[in-house]
Amino acid sequence: MANADVPAGSEVLRTFWALGDKTTQRTWVAFENGELGKRLPQTLSALGDALVALDRASSCGWGCHGGEHVLEHMLGTVVSSSSAACRLMFCGAYDEALILVRTIGETCNLLYLFALDKDAHDAWAAKSVPSQRFKVFRPKAVQERLKALGAIPPINRDTYGKLSEFTHGTKAHGPQAAFNPIGLPVFGVYQQAGPTVILNELALAVGFSGYVVHRTLGLPAEGTQLLEQTTTRLIESIGNASLSGLAPVLAQIRDSADFEKELPSEQPSSRTPKSGD
Ligand SMILES: [Zn+2]
Numbered sequence: 397m398a399n400a401d402v403p404a405g406s407e408v409l410r411t412f413w414a415l416g417d418k419t420t421q422r423t424w425v426a427f428e429n430g431e432l433g434k435r436l437p438q439t440l441s442a443l444g445d446a447l448v449a450l451d452r453a454s455s456c457g458w459g460c461h462g463g464e465h466v467l468e469h470m471l472g473t474v475v476s477s478s479s480a481a482c483r484l485m486f487c488g489a490y491d492e493a494l495i496l497v498r499t500i501g502e503t504c505n506l507l508y509l510f511a512l513d514k515d516a517h518d519a520w521a522a523k524s525v526p527s528q529r530f531k532v533f534r535p536k537a538v539q540e541r542l543k544a545l546g547a548i549p550p551i552n553r554d555t556y557g558k559l560s561e562f563t564h565g566t567k568a569h570g571p572q573a574a575f576n577p578i579g580l581p582v583f584g585v586y587q588q589a590g591p592t593v594i595l596n597e598l599a600l601a602v603g604f605s606g607y608v609v610h611r612t613l614g615l616p617a618e619g620t621q622l623l624e625q626t627t628t629r630l631i632e633s634i635g636n637a638s639l640s641g642l643a644p645v646l647a648q649i650r651d652s653a654d655f656e657k658e659l660p661s662e663q664p665s666s667r668t669p670k671s672g673d
Pocket residue numbers: 455456459460461462465
């Protein structure tokens with residue numbers, strides 16, 4: 397027998413989303429009233445500015461250079477997935493937001509590999525079938541290839557493993573396991589730890605996605621500078637609350653002279669900007 401107090405049919409979704417809308421407003425208040433500290437609102441602001449720069453870079457907003465647009469397509473998925481992850485984070489779908497962060501992290505590691513290894517970029521471009529790409533560029537294989545180049549993967553094995561728990565689940569985890577101390581399999585309940593951890597993880601993946609390719613996209617100086625400035629500001633805003641320690645990655649990617657040396661000194665011919673294109 398139907399319970400009059402329990403919604404049915406499409407009303408179920410309206411009820412879920414109404415709860416999510418309420419939590420979204422609650423989350424905005426937490427960012428604005430200092431409840432989430434001073435640093436996290438700065439990260440949110442820096443994320444917005446970085447996404448604008450990434451969106452412009454991914455859509456040839458500074459002019460089209462032709463070519464395969466491999467990096468542009470990947471940056472486009474970073475922008476759209478980040479926007480969706482933020483929306484989920486605001487409405488209290490915390491585990492689901494982290495699942496998207498994992499996807500962005502995979503892309504971030506690939507972008508770093510392509511920035512360091514032109515052959516890897518060209519091999520990816522040559523394989524148009526996703527299953528063929530996955531065989532060669534599995535997340536673990538990408539991490540190993542970065543390490544073989546002497547680079548620390550921005551999304552390391554520890555972080556990736558933790559993020560994967562939200563994607564695949566574990567025996568010990570139910571839905572919303574990480575941010576649901578009361579154990580209810582629901583979303584839409586505001587919890588301070590949710591935005592705190594998720595925004596830092598998201599900022600890490602988005603910041604490094606843009607930073608590692610800002611000089612390999614063939615952008616004019618204005619675009620290169622804006623990408624560098626906005627992603628650096630985003631990375632520098634990241635707080636300590638995250639799934640794993642950030643210090644080793646920050647130390648190598650931001651400050652390492654080796655990283656500067658490893659970047660290709662010239663644009664690949666297929667990526668040379670075309671005037672009037
Ligand atoms: Zn283009």
